[in-house]
Amino acid sequence: MKSLIKLSLVLIVTVLLTSLALLNLGEVNLRWDIWQIETSVTFVLALLIVLFILFYLIIRGWLWVFNLPAVWRNHRRIKRFQQAENSLARGLIAQESADWSQAEKQLIRTAKLSQNGVMHYLTAAKMASMQQADQRRDQYLRQAKLDYPEQGLTIGLVEARLLTEKDPALAAVILAELHKQNPKHKVVLQEYVGILRQLKQWMRLRELMPVIKKVSGLARQDIAQIETEVLAMQLAQAESFSEVENLWQALNGKQKLYPQIMVEYVKAAMKAEQLNGLSEWIEKALKAEWDESLVYYYGRIQFGPAYDRLKKAQAWLKQHPQSAVLFLSLGRLACQSQLWGQAHEYFKQSLKLQPELETFHAFAQCYEAEGEEREAALIYKQAMLALDKPES
Known part of the structure; x- marks a missing residue:
């Protein structure tokens, strides 16, 4: 459509110029000292148009030359951005393939060239962490903080998550500072609460409970669970x-x-x-x-009286017939009640469901209470054999 409009304008201008030339509107006489020029008005108009076009072309050419360095720099910057984006894509693909080394290599190679370099550094830090390369992980995090100080919150969250497993105390310090700077940030508070629960810092959790209820965005049942844990x-x-x-x-x-x-x-x-x-x-x-x-x-x-407790515990078997812990407790209660035969059966059933050292020990103690030292020794021997047996 635009081309059609331009062609129409050119045809109109051409027709107008041709009409002016045919009309011969008059002559122009220019004198300068001994010089004299006589020509038609149409020629003068045509000459002015040509000069205007030449002037326009000269200005455009000068502007193009003047802007050439900036255009070249912009072209190179766009090319670098494209390289960075391609590298990021390859890194993310390698990450999905669990090729941590290749992902790290691709991400960090063009981190300084990317418009979103912080993502390169943070993902590369995760890949280094997956390879247990803590020194490289910390290096990437430091570089991210240096180059993108305005992204301190995001960088801090990623750093805390990467440290949670190996150094939860340091992760708690980082999250505490982030929470101090961003007291109403839900994600920061949720992460902080999680690490405090892991470290069993009940006093700090108790202090935070009003904020947790108001700001965290956690479900009511989760908040109730935290209160219970505290x-x-x-x-x-x-x-x-x-x-x-x-x-x-x-x-x-x-x-x-x-x-x-x-x-x-x-x-x-x-x-x-x-x-x-x-x-x-x-x-x-x-x-x-x-x-x-x-x-x-x-x-x-x-x-x-242990017998009363034994009767109540026996009633629980109907709903929990596969509980090794329940059979262990039944064995202990039967042993206290001097119901030796029942005690033996309960201990055997517990060991069948889940062989544990404590169960063997309780079983042997029951035989000792009976005065059956030889049987107790056999149970201890069975315990040693069971614990020394390699896992299949």
Whole structure:
């Protein structure tokens, strides 16, 4: 369409010029000292048009020459960007193929040429980390920070993730600083909460709970789980049973029945030999939610008639017939009740489901309680053979 319009304009101008030439509008007489020029008006107009065109071409040529260095630089920059993008694509393809070395090589080769060089450095750092090349990983992260200071948040998140497995304490420091600088950033807070849970820093998590509830964007059940973990860690890290008891009494009835919280309370109570009412609490908790850790401690309680606890635990077999931990606890309770035959069968079934050193030890102790030292020695021998047997 544009070409048609241009052609039409050229034809119109040509027709106008031809018409002017045919009309012969008059003559032009120019004198300068002894010089005199006589010509037609049409010729003068044609000459002016030619001069205008020449002037236009000269200006355009001068501008082209003047801008040539910039045009060349822009051309080279575009070419480098294309090379960087091609290198990035090859690196990402190598990453998907799990060729970490080739991916790192492709990504870092053109990192300085790319418009998105920070992505080159960060992905290359991940590839170096996959190869256990921590020195190269740290080098790429430092270069990213140096060249792209405005991307500090993203770089910090990637660095923390790469350090989480080998140096979680340092990752926590990085995330703490990022959270301090960006207190309302959801991803930073979620990552920070995750590393604090991994490090079991319950005090810091407790301080953050109001912010977690307001800003983190975590689901309600996840927040409830964090609260439960914080309470359980408080009980686990209490310095005395009186402190444990104070924390326990401050909980509501529902919180006390959470398995994570109950386990820590039971462990502390057993260590302090405060066993009165402990089995009843475990029974209530197991009725609300099955947890094999609580089943394990239920069998270790030695307070009150073991036979009553044995009968209650036997009822759990209907719903959990494949629980090695339940059979272990049943064996212990039967042994306490001096029901030797039942105890033997329960221990054997537990070992059949999951051979564990502790189960062998409890089985042998039961024989010792019977006075069957020879049978106890055989169980210890079986334990040694089972543990020395190489895995298939």
